[in-house]
Amino acid sequence: MIVTENAYLRSDGRKGIRNHLVVAYLVECAHHVAREIVHPYRDSGVQLIGFGGCYPNAYAAKMMRQLCTHPNVGGVLLLSLGCESFKRSELRDAIAASGRPVETLVIQQNGGTRKTIERGRELVQQILGEMANVPRAPLEMREFIVGTICGGSDATSGITANPGVGRAFDRLVREGGTGIFEETNELIGCEAIMAERAVTPELGTILENAVGKAAAYHRVLEHGSFATGNAEGGLTTQEEKSMGAYAKSGASRISGLLKPGDVPPTGGLYLLDVVPDGEVRFGFPNINDNAEIAELIACGSHVILFTTGRGSVVGSAISPVIKVCANPETYRRMSEDMDVDAGKILEGRGTLDSVGTEIFDLSLAVARGEQSKSEALLHQEFVLTYKSFDPIGPSCLPRV
Amino acid sequence: MSDSKLLRLDPLDNVLVAIATLEAGESVIIDGRTFTVPSRLTLGHKLAARDIRSGEKILKYHMPIGSATRDIAAGEHVHLHNMKSDYLDTVAMQARHSLAGHGVPGGSP
Numbered sequence: 001m002i003v004t005e006n007a008y009l010r011s012d013g014r015k016g017i018r019n020h021l022v023v024a025y026l027v028e029c030a031h032h033v034a035r036e037i038v039h040p041y042r043d044s045g046v047q048l049i050g051f052g053g054c055y056p057n058a059y060a061a062k063m064m065r066q067l068c069t070h071p072n073v074g075g076v077l078l079l080s081l082g083c084e085s086f087k088r089s090e091l092r093d094a095i096a097a098s099g100r101p102v103e104t105l106v107i108q109q110n111g112g113t114r115k116t117i118e119r120g121r122e123l124v125q126q127i128l129g130e131m132a133n134v135p136r137a138p139l140e141m142r143e144f145i146v147g148t149i150c151g152g153s154d155a156t157s158g159i160t161a162n163p164g165v166g167r168a169f170d171r172l173v174r175e176g177g178t179g180i181f182e183e184t185n186e187l188i189g190c191e192a193i194m195a196e197r198a199v200t201p202e203l204g205t206i207l208e209n210a211v212g213k214a215a216a217y218h219r220v221l222e223h224g225s226f227a228t229g230n231a232e233g234g235l236t237t238q239e240e241k242s243m244g245a246y247a248k249s250g251a252s253r254i255s256g257l258l259k260p261g262d263v264p265p266t267g268g269l270y271l272l273d274v275v276p277d278g279e280v281r282f283g284f285p286n287i288n289d290n291a292e293i294a295e296l297i298a299c300g301s302h303v304i305l306f307t308t309g310r311g312s313v314v315g316s317a318i319s320p321v322i323k324v325c326a327n328p329e330t331y332r333r334m335s336e337d338m339d340v341d342a343g344k345i346l347e348g349r350g351t352l353d354s355v356g357t358e359i360f361d362l363s364l365a366v367a368r369g370e371q372s373k374s375e376a377l378l379h380q381e382f383v384l385t386y387k388s389f390d391p392i393g394p395s396c397l398p399r400v
Numbered sequence: 401m402s403d404s405k406l407l408r409l410d411p412l413d414n415v416l417v418a419i420a421t422l423e424a425g426e427s428v429i430i431d432g433r434t435f436t437v438p439s440r441l442t443l444g445h446k447l448a449a450r451d452i453r454s455g456e457k458i459l460k461y462h463m464p465i466g467s468a469t470r471d472i473a474a475g476e477h478v479h480l481h482n483m484k485s486d487y488l489d490t491v492a493m494q495a496r497h498s499l500a501g502h503g504v505p506g507g508s509p
Contacts, residue, residue, distance in 0.1 A: 155444025
């Protein structure tokens with residue numbers, strides 16, 4: 001099955017559904033200059049991402065490399081202050097090796113704020129010119145990657161939107177595509193039933209351990225992935241929220257476990273382990289939904305399915321975010337931000353199957369160029385913080 | 401029979417989910433018995449489907465989502481004031497604290 005005839009073919013063979021120019025700051029000190037460079041082009045596909053920290057971090061370096069060479073990205077402008085620890089030439093070399101146009105501007109070598117903004121805008125024009133002639137090719141279903149996340153959940157999320165996405169994921173995987181679900185910290189209580197779906201017993205144990213790690217991590221932090229809005233929405237416990245979140249994964253066998261920035265090797269359903277390895281070091285695993293979205297995108301997600309009951313409005317840089325609204329009352333209040341009204345199931349205006357089909361079809365339409373609501377509203381949120389991970393082992397991606 | 405505003409996700413569940421907002425004083429029917437809703441409950445909140453004893457598992461989707469912290473009568477609102485997580489206790493404590501003043505029954509710190 002062909003997802004779209006008109007994907008952007010990159011020199012590394014990967015294919016994107018968007019052709020964004022990314023301006024990436026490499027320390028907070030370069031953030032303002034980068035934002036100013038982007039501003040006049042913000043509705044022409046030029047987007048801002050970056051890492052704020054000045055201390056080196058292997059996870060952040062990998063994330064930036066994977067994001068800057070994401071199939072939806074056609075060119076990159078790196079913004080450095082000059083004295084930060086981020087290894088800008090390594091990042092530049094990795095982007096250049098992927099065949100993408102890349103330029104670096106160092107504010108300290110460029111005469112400061114104003115001159116760097118001026119020069120940056122010239123470089124944006126130049127890179128946009130180079131990106132205009134990217135060859136097009138069909139994107140096959142086996143190359144299509146969809147990530148899913150829930151945010152602003154309430155008790156309707158687990159009844160309508162999440163199982164609706166689960167149905168869409170079942171269809172995606174059946175057709176040969178790839179689905180990634182995550183939030184191991186929101187699967188606490190589901191580990192045993194999830195492990196039974198792994199393609200090998202070893203992988204089952206790995207999945208269970210990933211959730212165990214999340215529970216231990218949150219015990220140290222004395223706060224699960226549970227906000228007061230969840231309780232106001234009728235959810236009482238972490239495991240209740242987990243059951244709802246788990247429904248996003250559908251019913252397919254689970255093919256592997258990824259960590260942020262690992263691209264799935266073949267079609268199938270994958271769990272993304274978002275909780276750092278080792279002792280608790282840098283605080284909450286993911287400080288908000290966008291930190292998780294950035295990780296799903298770093299794993300190659302072309303599109304993100306975001307379910308919400310309370311009503312989130314966020315989108316993301318690089319890959320379009322499709323909002324699936326679980327709660328019919330929220331949908332009526334915030335329909336301009338919502339792509340799918342999954343709450344209609346509660347009012348007898350639809351079924352899980354019809355909503356699942358709607359979500360699947362919309363994913364394809366967005367892959368073919370239709371803008372999602374958050375994309376049209378220019379939501380381009382991006383968050384990247386400090387974390388540390390051990391690399392995955394061979395049992396995480398069993399060949400069966 | 402049960403009320404069309406209440407959803408039983410699994411036949412063995414001991415809680416029902418409100419799929420529309422229930423106003424205080426409104427009547428709901430659970431297994432043929434009529435109960436009066438004591439205070440306004442928004443969409444998504446849970447009601448006891450039968451009498452639940454203290455310490456009993458709360459079942460939703462036929463999965464345990466925590467335990468009752470006291471005896472709960474059929475028709476009662478099931479939330480932070482009468483059940484807790486079997487995993488992460490502190491979560492409920494913090495949430496209960498923040499819920500004070502949100503009109504949730506039993507939501508005192």
